[in-house]
Amino acid sequence: MKKILNIEYQKHTLQNGLEVVLYKDNSLPIVSVNIWYKVGSANEIEGKTGFAHLFEHMMFQGSKNVPKERHFRYIEEAGGNLNGSTSIDKTNYYETVPSNSLELALWLESDRMGFLLDALTQEKLDNQKDVVMNERRQHYDNQPYGLAWELIFSNLFPRNHPYHWPTIGWMKDIEKFELDDVKKFFRTYYSPNNASLVVGGDIEYDAALELVKKYFEEISSGNSIPKIQVPQTGLEENKKIIHHDNVQLSKIYLAWETTKLYGKDDATLDVLADILTGSKNGRLFKSLVFEKQIAQDIASFQYSGNLTGMFIITATAKPGVKLDEIKTEILKELRQIEEKGITASELERSKNAITSSFIYSLQNLNSLVDQINNYNTNLGEPNSFIFDLERMTNLNIGEVNNMIEKHLNKPFIELQIVPKEAEDETE
Amino acid sequence: MKLNRSAAPEAKGKLEFHLPEIKQFQLNNGLKVLFVEKDNLPIIQMSLIVNAGSRFDPSGKSGLAYLTSMLIDEGAGKYSALELDNEIESLGSIFGVSTDSDLIYMNMLSIKDKFEQSLELLTTIYASPLFTDADFEREKKKLLTMIIRNYDEPSYIASTNFRNLVYNATPYDHPIIGTLKEVETITNNDVKHFYRNTFSPSNSHLIVVGSITIPVLEKKLNNYFTSASFELENINNISTPIENNSNIYFIHKKGATQSEIRVGHLSNKRTDPDYFAKAILNSILGGQFSSRLNLNLREDKGFTYGVSSGYYYNKNYSYFQIATSVESKNTGEALEEIKKEINGIKQSISLEEINFAKSYLIKRFPAMFETYTQTANNLTSLVHYSLDKNYFNNYIQNIENCTKDEIEEAARKKIKTDKMIYVVVGDEEKVLSQLRIISDSNIIELDKFGKVKTSKSY
Numbered sequence: 027m028k029k030i031l032n033i034e035y036q037k038h039t040l041q042n043g044l045e046v047v048l049y050k051d052n053s054l055p056i057v058s059v060n061i062w063y064k065v066g067s068a069n070e071i072e073g074k075t076g077f078a079h080l081f082e083h084m085m086f087q088g089s090k091n092v093p094k095e096r097h098f099r100y101i102e103e104a105g106g107n108l109n110g111s112t113s114i115d116k117t118n119y120y121e122t123v124p125s126n127s128l129e130l131a132l133w134l135e136s137d138r139m140g141f142l143l144d145a146l147t148q149e150k151l152d153n154q155k156d157v158v159m160n161e162r163r164q165h166y167d168n169q170p171y172g173l174a175w176e177l178i179f180s181n182l183f184p185r186n187h188p189y190h191w192p193t194i195g196w197m198k199d200i201e202k203f204e205l206d207d208v209k210k211f212f213r214t215y216y217s218p219n220n221a222s223l224v225v226g227g228d229i230e231y232d233a234a235l236e237l238v239k240k241y242f243e244e245i246s247s248g249n250s251i252p253k254i255q256v257p258q259t260g261l262e263e264n265k266k267i268i269h270h271d272n273v274q275l276s277k278i279y280l281a282w283e284t285t286k287l288y289g290k291d292d293a294t295l296d297v298l299a300d301i302l303t304g305s306k307n308g309r310l311f312k313s314l315v316f317e318k319q320i321a322q323d324i325a326s327f328q329y330s331g332n333l334t335g336m337f338i339i340t341a342t343a344k345p346g347v348k349l350d351e352i353k354t355e356i357l358k359e360l361r362q363i364e365e366k367g368i369t370a371s372e373l374e375r376s377k378n379a380i381t382s383s384f385i386y387s388l389q390n391l392n393s394l395v396d397q398i399n400n401y402n403t404n405l406g407e408p409n410s411f412i413f414d415l416e417r418m419t420n421l422n423i424g425e426v427n428n429m430i431e432k433h434l435n436k437p438f439i440e441l442q443i444v445p446k447e448a449e450d451e452t453e
Numbered sequence: 454m455k456l457n458r459s460a461a462p463e464a465k466g467k468l469e470f471h472l473p474e475i476k477q478f479q480l481n482n483g484l485k486v487l488f489v490e491k492d493n494l495p496i497i498q499m500s501l502i503v504n505a506g507s508r509f510d511p512s513g514k515s516g517l518a519y520l521t522s523m524l525i526d527e528g529a530g531k532y533s534a535l536e537l538d539n540e541i542e543s544l545g546s547i548f549g550v551s552t553d554s555d556l557i558y559m560n561m562l563s564i565k566d567k568f569e570q571s572l573e574l575l576t577t578i579y580a581s582p583l584f585t586d587a588d589f590e591r592e593k594k595k596l597l598t599m600i601i602r603n604y605d606e607p608s609y610i611a612s613t614n615f616r617n618l619v620y621n622a623t624p625y626d627h628p629i630i631g632t633l634k635e636v637e638t639i640t641n642n643d644v645k646h647f648y649r650n651t652f653s654p655s656n657s658h659l660i661v662v663g664s665i666t667i668p669v670l671e672k673k674l675n676n677y678f679t680s681a682s683f684e685l686e687n688i689n690n691i692s693t694p695i696e697n698n699s700n701i702y703f704i705h706k707k708g709a710t711q712s713e714i715r716v717g718h719l720s721n722k723r724t725d726p727d728y729f730a731k732a733i734l735n736s737i738l739g740g741q742f743s744s745r746l747n748l749n750l751r752e753d754k755g756f757t758y759g760v761s762s763g764y765y766y767n768k769n770y771s772y773f774q775i776a777t778s779v780e781s782k783n784t785g786e787a788l789e790e791i792k793k794e795i796n797g798i799k800q801s802i803s804l805e806e807i808n809f810a811k812s813y814l815i816k817r818f819p820a821m822f823e824t825y826t827q828t829a830n831n832l833t834s835l836v837h838y839s840l841d842k843n844y845f846n847n848y849i850q851n852i853e854n855c856t857k858d859e860i861e862e863a864a865r866k867k868i869k870t871d872k873m874i875y876v877v878v879g880d881e882e883k884v885l886s887q888l889r890i891i892s893d894s895n896i897i898e899l900d901k902f903g904k905v906k907t908s909k910s911y
Contacts, residue, residue: 027495027564027566030494030495053493054470054819054820054822054823055468055469055470055819056819056820056823090458091458091459092461094752095743095748095752098741098742098743099743099809100461102741102742102743102809102813103809103812103813103816104464104812104816105812105813105815105816105817105818105820106816106817107817107820122820124464124468124816124817124819124820125468126464126465126466126467126468127464129462129465130461130462130464133458133461133462136458137458141458152755153752153753153755154755155755156754156755156756157751157752157755157757157758159780160711160755160756160757160758160778160779160780161758163710163711163778163780164711164757164758164778165758167710168607168709168710168711168778169606170602170605170606240456241456244455244456272605272706272707272708272709273605274601274602274604274605275598275601275602275605304542305538305539305542306534306535306538307535307538307539307542312535316534316535316591319591319594322595322598322599322602342602344594344598345598345601371543374543375539375542375543378542378543378544378545379542379545381545382545382546382547382563382564383545383547385494385495385496385564386496386547386562388494389494389496389823389824389825389826390823390824391823446708
């Protein structure tokens with residue numbers, strides 16, 4: 027079964043530093059072009075947050091040879107789909123097109139890597155500032171529990187830490203984006219030597235490489251990338267935050283700082299999360315949702331970046347249930363694992379589910395190619411599916427049990443999101 | 454030498470795409486099967502669908518279909534709820550249930566090696582659910598809490614109320630998950646009765662997409678799908694909708710920083726011949742990023758993160774809907790722009806726009822069969838809307854055949870300004886005065902559950 031996770035690929039590095047990975051799968055006449063720029067909100071500074079995410083917008087506003095509004099149009103006309111995303115450490119851009127339009131996708135991606143600033147105007151910036159502010163309203167400010175994420179990050183990490191602010195940025199910073207700052211940010215981070223390109227799907231290796239060289243080779247490399255300054259982290263004591271929101275049900279979030287992406291315990295914490303809340307038999311789900319029925323839902327996960335990571339447990343209280351009761355039960359279940367451990371069958375069940383999920387994840391070319399780029403960018407080896415899976419399937423019970431003492435006995439953030447006021451409404 | 458980048462590269466060469474062959478057969482117990490063999494990966498996707506969606510909720514018991522679907526995998530055969538879940542996860546299979554207004558879907562995705570065990574569990578869930586009182590009480594409580602939670606969501610309030618208004622006086626005019634008041638009255642006997650009156654093989658279809666051959670599949674399915682078909686009580690209660698006249702409905706959401714907007718009206722059946730003309734029309738108006746609405750409201754005005762339009766189909770009707778979320782202060786202006794775009798598209802559509810939309814719809818066709826799940830969903834739509842079995846074979850030709858006249862006629866006749874329903878969810882302090890300026894019709898205030906508020910004088 028694992029054999030199909032062992033993918034073949036070619037890797038090249040162009041003169042300008044751009045890493046290029048080619049992956050061939052001719053089963054459908056589609057091809058996916060995927061670029062990771064190694065720039066995320068962690069590369070921003072206090073007072074100027076949200077730039078990396080803003081670029082995810084500006085990159086679709088046209089470049090020297092691509093008029094405004096044409097980027098989307100070209101891809102849509104070709105029958106493709108496209109998007110981008112921004113995280114704390116990276117920004118990615120991708121399009122999946124019929125394979126005879128590969129050259130179109132490379133033309134578009136290279137034009138905005140090499141020649142974006144030639145077409146960047148104040149008018150475009152002002153328009154996209156409005157769009158981003160509305161994105162922030164829609165997904166955070168006007169969304170029930172929408173501010174949870176930034177409340178956790180900004181309390182877990184000190185003000186001068188690169189993970190202190192949300193990827194979309196603070197509203198007050200978005201409002202005052204300046205064209206010059208935006209241009210400077212682009213020149214600093216959006217160069218071929220700070221990017222990784224994967225072309226995957228219905229291709230032939232030589233022809234694809236030739237096309238990539240044709241469009242990307244002449245883009246000159248940029249200066250070396252400024253190093254991120256990372257201050258000391260670590261809470262000295264538990265910290266409790268109570269936030270009032272437009273909601274009727276209370277929700278609790280517990281967050282511990284843990285370990286970074288692909289760090290030693292990163293995968294072990296993934297497995298722990300699955301054992302706690304991955305299914306109806308998950309320890310926390312079974313206790314709080316199924317048996318005691320004090321929570322409506324419960325989730326846990328390890329969220330990790332290049333600098334550090336966090337383990338989060340979050341639950342919604344049933345009407346009338348106090349969050350303190352939920353918290354007590356969660357901590358009780360963690361103690362239980364610390365003292366008595368998980369069982370062999372729990373670990374086996376998790377491993378089976380995780381192994382299958384790796385196979386299922388190969389179905390979609392766009393997400394497969396994105397994963398290849400993740401492995402290339404973060405591990406330097408595109409073919410890391412088996413390595414990644416075995417980080418989890420090679421674990422033993424003791425290693426998982428150990429996570430509680432090692433990471434979850436430390437001081438943590440407790441965020442409570444509670445109703446603003448009793449709403450005077452009846453059906 | 455510098456590359457000349459000024460012109461977009463043309464597509465090179467013709468694409469080879471072979472539409473998967475759809476096979477149909479019937480099991481000994483009457484269950485109809487649609488199957489596509491697909492073996493680029495060692496996996497098999499099954500979707501078992503039953504005509505038991507929320508439109509079959511008895512009067513006064515909205516949410517019954519949904520609650521039945523929540524309970525369907527809470528224990529079956531010899532397994533309790535937790536044991537059943539443990540069996541499925543240990544196989545590495547993924548099981549999920551969902552419900553819409555027409556159908557209940559039970560989906561099982563498995564690795565090829567675990568297909569037979571996964572199939573056995575799926576048939577157990579389908580034919581032998583336990584429906585114990587303890588499981589019923591727990592899931593009912595969960596559903597009631599889910600309803601409370603959903604009504605905190607401005608987008609849910611807007612979409613649900615819009616849908617209820619356009620489907621006025623039909624079995625589609627209530628929320629799929631039900632209302633608090635009515636779910637309260639549902640008993641476990643209601644669930645059992647609903648199940649016994651819908652989950653017959655003769656009232657279900659099975660979709661299979663995966664790495665298996667048809668003789669092997671047919672044999673295995675007949676081994677496990679053994680429950681007999683049975684007579685159903687007549688519960689097909691489709692009535693003709695009573696269309697509301699064009700009105701603005703406003704729902705107050707205290708402290709909202711944006712207004713959720715829904716605009717649209719009732720539309721016709723999925724199998725009507727104007728389907729393709731409407732698909733092209735919609736793609737131009739709001740069906741893609743480069744549509745008139747999005748280029749105006751987002752890329753020009755910056756009022757919103759995005760706006761889209763679509764035709765949303767169920768078995769008997771459909772509705773046309775424009776949806777967006779805009780900053781409160783731009784609510785009135787955004788509505789004006791939406792009206793402008795609606796009137797504009799009824800005036801004229803260019804051949805360039807039509808060719809662009811056709812290109813988009815035709816060239817993305819192969820990608821619609823990329824994943825096992827997508828392929829299964831395509832087969833499901835054949836069953837759901839009773840489409841012709843050559844629907845996908847004729848798809849591209851049908852798009853190509855649409856003439857400019859047909860598309861313009863669809864715009865003129867099928868976008869009905871006199872029946873246009875506007876639903877706005879926002880903060881009344883910031884929004885109501887804007888609505889009064891733009892509206893020549895009544896503004897009807899609703900509470901979040903859709904009840905008309907006693908009128909205030911302004």
